[in-house]
Every structure is written in C-alpha cells, then in structure tokens.
Amino acid sequence: MTPAARVQAAIEILDAVIAAARTGGGSADRIVAEGLKARRYAGSKDRRAIREHVFAAIRACGPVPDTGRAAMLRLAQVAPDLPDCFDGSNYGPVAIQPDEPVAKGGIAPDWLELALAESGIAGEEATTLLDRAPLDIRVNTLKADRATIALPEPGEPIAAPQGLRFPAGTQVEQWDAYQQGLIEVQDGGSQLACLAVAAQPGETVIDLCAGAGGKTLSLAAQMANEGTLAAADTDRNRLSRLAPRAERAGARIADIVLLNPGHEAEMLAQYAGKADAVLVDAPCSGTGTWRRNPESRWRLRPADLDRFAANQLRLMEIAAGLLRPGGRIVYVTCSLLDAEGAGPVNEFLARNPRFSAQPVNLPLGRPHGPGIRLTPHHDFTDGFFIARLGSL
Numbered sequence: 001m002t003p004a005a006r007v008q009a010a011i012e013i014l015d016a017v018i019a020a021a022r023t024g025g026g027s028a029d030r031i032v033a034e035g036l037k038a039r040r041y042a043g044s045k046d047r048r049a050i051r052e053h054v055f056a057a058i059r060a061c062g063p064v065p066d067t068g069r070a071a072m073l074r075l076a077q078v079a080p081d082l083p084d085c086f087d088g089s090n091y092g093p094v095a096i097q098p099d100e101p102v103a104k105g106g107i108a109p110d111w112l113e114l115a116l117a118e119s120g121i122a123g124e125e126a127t128t129l130l131d132r133a134p135l136d137i138r139v140n141t142l143k144a145d146r147a148t149i150a151l152p153e154p155g156e157p158i159a160a161p162q163g164l165r166f167p168a169g170t171q172v173e174q175w176d177a178y179q180q181g182l183i184e185v186q187d188g189g190s191q192l193a194c195l196a197v198a199a200q201p202g203e204t205v206i207d208l209c210a211g212a213g214g215k216t217l218s219l220a221a222q223m224a225n226e227g228t229l230a231a232a233d234t235d236r237n238r239l240s241r242l243a244p245r246a247e248r249a250g251a252r253i254a255d256i257v258l259l260n261p262g263h264e265a266e267m268l269a270q271y272a273g274k275a276d277a278v279l280v281d282a283p284c285s286g287t288g289t290w291r292r293n294p295e296s297r298w299r300l301r302p303a304d305l306d307r308f309a310a311n312q313l314r315l316m317e318i319a320a321g322l323l324r325p326g327g328r329i330v331y332v333t334c335s336l337l338d339a340e341g342a343g344p345v346n347e348f349l350a351r352n353p354r355f356s357a358q359p360v361n362l363p364l365g366r367p368h369g370p371g372i373r374l375t376p377h378h379d380f381t382d383g384f385f386i387a388r389l390g391s392l
C-alpha cells in the first residue's frame with residue numbers, strides 16, 4: 001500500500017470507531033482488528049502503519065470528531081509527514097480543501113476536561129493520560145520470583161516488588177514463562193492497588209468486583225494460597241475467564257462466585273461478618289486507563305458519572321456487611337475523577353461512622369482526600385484512586 005492508501009484506510013476505520021463511540025458499539029481495538037482483517041491485501045507494515053494512524057488520530061482529538069477525515073486532518077496539524085498523503089492519488093484521500101472542517105484537539109470532551117481539572121488533573125497531568133502505556137508484568141510468587149526468574153528479555157524493575165516493565169507491544173503471551181503461569185500481565189498501579197489490601201496467608205478476603213481475576217490472582221499470591229479467597233462478579237463472561245487463569249497461575253484458593261445484580265449480599269451470605277478484607281475494585285469511567293483505551297473518553301456522558309458513583313457507594317455498603325469487626329475495605333477505581341474517588345468514599349464514611357480512612361502505605365502515589373492517587377505523570381502507572389477504610 002502507498003502511504004496515502006494507508007491514511008485513507010485509517011480514515012475509514014476511524015469512521016467506524018467514531019460511530020461505535022456514539023452508539024455504544026465495540027472498542028477501537030476490536031474495530032481496528034476487524035478493519036485490518038477486511039483488508040486482506042494489507043501487509044504487516046501496512047497494518048502497523050494503519051493501526052498507528054488510527055490511534056494517533058484518536059489521541060489527537062479531544063471531543064468526538066464528526067468524521068474520520070476530520071480526525072485525520074487534526075492529526076495532520078501535528079504530524080509533519082501526513083499532509084503530503086492527502087494527494088488525491090488512487091486509493092488515497094482527496095486533497096485538503098481550504099476551510100475544510102478539522103476536529104478539535106485537547107484532552108477530552110470539554111465537560112470531562114473540566115471535571116478532570118476540578119479534580120486536580122490539568123496540564124501535564126492531563127496530557128500524559130493519553131501517552132502510550134508500557135507493558136508491565138507481575139511475577140507470580142506462587143511459582144517464581146522477580147529476583148531469579150529468567151525471561152527472554154530482562155525488563156526494568158518497577159516500584160511494585162514483583163513488577164517488570166517492557167516496551168509496549170512486547171509479545172509476552174508467547175513466552176514459556178507466561179504459558180506456565182510464572183508471569184501475569186498487570187499494570188504496575190494495579191499491582192500496587194492489590195498490595196494495599198495487605199492480604200495475609202490464612203485470612204478471609206473477598207474480591208467483590210473480580211472481573212476476569214487480574215487482582216484475584218495477585219491476592220492469591222500474597223496469601224501464598226492459604227486462607228479463603230472469594231472472587232465475585234456480576235458479569236458471567238468476565239468471570240468465566242478467571243478459572244483458566246487461576247489454573248495456569250496455580251491460584252488454588254480462588255472460590256468463584258457469580259452474583260445476581262441486586263442480590264449480591266444474599267449470594268455472599270456465607271461470608272457475612274467474616275471477611276478480614278474486601279477489595280472493591282469498582283466499575284468506573286476508566287479515566288485513568290485512557291493510555292490503553294483512548295477512545296473510551298468519547299463514550300462517557302455526564303449522567304454515567306452519577307450512575308457509577310451510586311454503584312460505587314452501594315458496593316462499599318455491601319462490602320461493609322461482609323467484614324468482621326476490625327476488618328478493612330480497600331476501595332479502588334481506575335479513575336482520577338473525584339466524583340468516583342474521594343466523593344463516594346467521603347459519602348460512605350459520613351454514612352458509616354464505624355469506618356475511618358486509614359493510611360495507604362505504598363511506594364508510589366500521593367495523598368488525595370481520604371486515599372491516595374497514582375497518576376501516569378507522577379507515578380508512570382495507570383491512574384488510580386485507592387482508599388483503605390478500617391472498621392471498628
């Protein structure tokens with residue numbers, strides 16, 4: 001393919017990404033994969049270039065662009081080689097017209113950029129939300145240790161004690177160590193969020209929003225497979241990925257519980273009043289993970305934040321009912337908006353005077369309201385809010 005044809009292909013794929021963002025369709029990753037599959041004539045270099053154009057254009061536009069072409073024209077304002085590709089050649093985009101609409105730059109839609117600024121995320125703290133993320137792994141201490149593991153590439157040790165960092169795109173899934181469960185792909189910030197639980201062997205720990213089990217596996221390793229670890233979620237699909245992962249990682253103690261929405265407490269009744277710790281890795285807007293899913297900022301609506309906050313508060317209330325006296329809730333969101341962090345946690349503390357915010361002792365992060373915050377700019381991790389709430 002010519003450079004111009006690659007740009008035209010990226011424009012067409014961007015049109016599909018934009019439509020999906022407006023209508024709640026598939027992720028950009030999936031749409032790009034489908035778009036490339038449909039272009040059988042594209043070689044591996046073409047595919048890489050098209051993919052890079054698409055994601056660079058997504059990152060370059062703040063609000064949702066009207067069209068893929070407007071998005072690519074925005075990218076052309078900051079990428080010096082791109083304007084020449086609008087050459088009107090066969091399969092290439094038509095020449096740039098005077099006064100042609102160009103999508104707006106920025107970090108996110110205006111309302112969201114404002115909400116971030118009100119939460120203290122502006123300037124470089126905001127721009128780095130759109131950087132490309134590296135690839136972090138966690139060495140699984142049920143089977144190996146960072147100090148002695150031999151991997152095809154050494155990786156750079158990070159603050160999380162078992163974490164190693166590799167360049168984005170490193171194909172770790174193809175390594176023997178991955179296939180044998182010696183390593184897991186997990187962002188360094190996510191690894192630290194698990195450490196905030198400080199789960200001990202022999203404890204009863206509940207991962208209330210376990211999803212596909214990224215944090216469950218980390219907790220099982222902290223507990224050295226001793227004690228009780230319930231991994232619960234309302235999403236059957238995500239939870240179905242946990243069992244094979246736990247098998248591979250040798251995480252034997254994970255008890256997988258599929259919850260019926262609205263009946264979570266009943267379905268976890270066997271743990272009521274018994275848990276030493278409950279991890280609430282609550283569903284959120286994901287503003288801290290835009291490095292990986294930059295188009296997700298086009299999907300959010302102001303009302304979504306209210307819905308997330310109500311659910312976050314409700315999940316903390318469910319967690320409170322599971323704890324033994326003296327137990328702890330560790331509340332985590334991968335959002336940097338106060339509406340999903342300090343906001344619901346302060347509300348929970350006001351309603352539940354037997355709980356108080358306790359220090360979160362981690363090697364990274366900065367205090368923020370009743371918890372701490374990790375940010376891509378300050379900590380080189382995904383963005384997280386983490387609070388530890390101890391009960392009397």
Ligand SMILES: C[S@@+](CC[C@H](N)C(=O)[O-])C[C@H]1O[C@@H](n2cnc3c(N)ncnc32)[C@H](O)[C@@H]1O
Pocket residue numbers: 208209210211212213214215216232233234235238259261262264281282283284311315
């Ligand atoms: C941030 S994700 C969890 C990610 C997971 N802990 C990990 O580390 O990979 C939030 C999860 O909360 C789940 N969830 C949403 N509402 C829930 C509820 N009422 N009870 C339990 N889980 C819920 C979602 O299905 C989703 O898997």
